[in-house]
Amino acid sequence: MKLSYANVFLCSMARSLKKSLFCILLIISGVSYSKADPYVYLPEDSLVHFLKIQNRDLQDKKLVNYIKLRFQQGPVNTIPQGKNEVYKELDKYDVGDKEALKYFIESIIQKRFLKLPEAETAMVKAINQASKNKADFLLYSFISHLAFIQTDKGNPIGAIYSYGLAQKQALKLNDPLLQVFLNINISDLYYKLNLYSQSLYYLNQAFHIKEENKIKDDRFYTIISYNKAENFFRTKNLDSLQRCHDDLMGPNNKSYKLFSYQYRTAYYISLLKHDYNKAITQIKNLQRDKKYVPNDVEKQNLADAFYLNGQPDSASSIANQLLALPYSDNHPEIKHHLYQLLGKIARDRGDYKLAVENFDLALKQSEESLNNTTQVGNVSAQIKIDKIETSFTDTAEKYRRERLILILISITTVFMFAVIALLYRSARQKRHYEKLLYDTKKNELAFINSHEVRKHLTNILGLVELMSESKDKKEEFLQVEKHLYDSATRLDDAIKNISEKLSD
Template sequence: MVHVRASELDSVFVTRALQHNLPGVNDGDLARYLNTFFVKVPKSRIDNSRQRVFTYIKRYRANEGVAFKLFVNGIIQKRFFKYSKARVDFDRAITMAEKSRNHFLLYALQTNQAFIEAAVGNSAEAMVRYRLAQKQASLLDDIDRHILLAINISDLYYKNNLFRQAVQYLDQAQAMAGARRSSNFQHENFIYFNKVEIYFRQNRLDSLRKYKDLLSKRDKKTAGIYEFKKRASYLWSIAKKHHRKAIDQINTLRSDEKYPLSDEDLIYLADTYYKAGINDSAKKTIDHVVNTSPHNDNPFLRYHLYNMLGEIDMKDGDSVEASKKFKIALANLQTYTGHMVQVANISSEMKIDQIAADFIHKEEAYKRQRLVLIFIIVVSVLLIVITIIFYRGVKQRHYYEQLLHKAKHQELAFINSHEVRRHLSNILGLVSLVKQKNITDEKEQDRIINMLDDSATSLDTAIKNISEKLDN
């Protein structure tokens, strides 16, 4: 995981990532790094850092340069709440990334568009964008992006007071993270903190304390942990009805340079002022959020804030102003309800997409298993055939060896009966002749001796012939 330093661009990472020269790093990781960097970098260094990134893009990724430049510009516009301009940049980048089929960049672009739509209260359009991002994650078969997507969708449900659906998506993200742990994302930080906020809103103190304690045990260097711990701490104070303490905690964060104060913190502050009976401060804080916040188009947020203003006016005895505030709150509640119907429809379509994607994955897995099974069967059949051939070869060899042995035996028996015994009979006959007759004729003696010598030589040759055949 690359740690983003707020003031300094990691040129080595950016250039090597653009060249596809970092093992395990893809364009999704590069987009995430650029997103985080341009959100954190001091404003005075944005233009210089942007030009450096553009130079690297031109040098190492000219074919996709425009899409990446538009992505960076969109991130910067989003940082300064210039959402209309950011939308235009992201949409143009999406068109180009679709042509190059850069699914990692498309995922980053669609999730950023979803963030913008959620920020301005357009929950239905945000779900549409998340659905498109989900399709990119499915094409990539990337579990980490599915996890982050589930966390983001959960956050969208939470901000619209749909707590049960929010918890379901967080549980899904937690299950995926547990089944296939990743070193690239700090899933647990976001999951634990989102559950802290949900259980706070549901006033479930035991669950709130459980996840607050889990956050407190997390490594101080992990992503977002400082912000999450601080907010969990003041939410716990509010839940325990220690309102004055919570007000001091939030106001302290307003001057904390390490803490990125958001409208959500100010809304919690307004709520706490109201619960503590400090209505003037509550009203002042709400007016600040309503009049200056780029999120002031969120219908549920406006409903909540105007409803609170109406309650304050009622307590102050100003029924006319209270009626106006309640009327605005009701109009925003109706708008919110209409959005939620659309969200429900899109959510159903996303579930259908997920079921279809799961079916395709299972079908592909089945095909792979089927191919493996066919391969195993073919190999097994070949082994059986080879074994049979080998066995038959050994058996035939043994058979022919027996035939050869029998032939040799017959041949030796023939030699023994016809050659050895014949020569031996000649010798025995000549010896018997010599014993019976007293041969004095030298010629006769020579003739008998020659005959004995010929028979002995022939016998010796026959015996050697037998020895050679026995050796072979």
């Protein structure tokens, strides 16, 4: 059945309206950056505009941001159509890194649907393609994303290794902003492994890089303060936690999760102060608030608060719900905590058989977590060794460059002094020869003046005097006329000679 022009027009209007609603939904849903996503922002221009950018690195940054925004945080029901649209545009403009970007899109979509093995496979393909094309920024972005997937899969060893590779890329790109993000992400991984001192170390590194490079971005201030608060809560450091909470309540904070951060650290303080009733109320109020960004940590902390407040049934119910989630299967440290909680509840009820079973399960999870931690420690140590070696190599290369520059400066300085000395000597010799020439000319002029000019002038004066004393001046003039004319001519020649020498 053929469509009328009116129907075509209406379809076109519907598509335009759909796109507009998509953008509005993104804004309403609180789209912003995450801890791990540098450069994520609401795009001011269309995909086509990004595809027309000539600078490759800038184009890659824009496209990565666009892809993350559209497929990582956009409405789920728009993903299939959006994927086809982006693929079509990448092919149309024949983007050099299009194959790598397509694998990247596929990885993000698979991760969005919690298909982590498929997401990891697609991400590895994206990395291989970017490596072939020598796309440095894409390599950094893809390796970082691979680390996120490995973290969610419960593969901390792979994640920390990937972060090490991403760190090398960030150093290669010489972008301090990327290094700050990486240190924050690494600290988050260590936090999840209960390695709190290591987590705080990387947060301090992130802050140091931010300050050293004068990165004026309040997002980092907020994220670092909150992540430190998380570590201080786990280590039961109330004073440091209170300071971080106060920092988060200050004016210099920017994050779409700020509300959740502020109220989460507030109930952390209540828990450490053993005010469990207040903590339970704070958690429930936070979960009901529309500004709240969901996080399973609330449920885990609520279960702890219920148990400590003498409400074991509520605590047991939440713990069992969390153990049923797929995410818990990938994280032995979470399951260890939950099984331990269930073991305590069973023990308190006198059900020692169930308590032993839960404690036994907690022990197995603890062993797995300890094994992961040990291997992560080994990989982390190797990464630090590599980092030190890289730093040493960079320092040696820097010293070599500085040495060459110093040698070049020394040679240039010596050459300049030699040139100046030669010029000075030449100038002195020139002045000396000019003085000799001047003196010679001066003596020559003096000689001409005294011997030529004075001689002929004296002859003329003598002849004129003879004529003035003679009685017959006419006869006398006729006799001396020839001599007078001859002396005057010679005087004229002498004066011309002096004039020529003065001109020279």
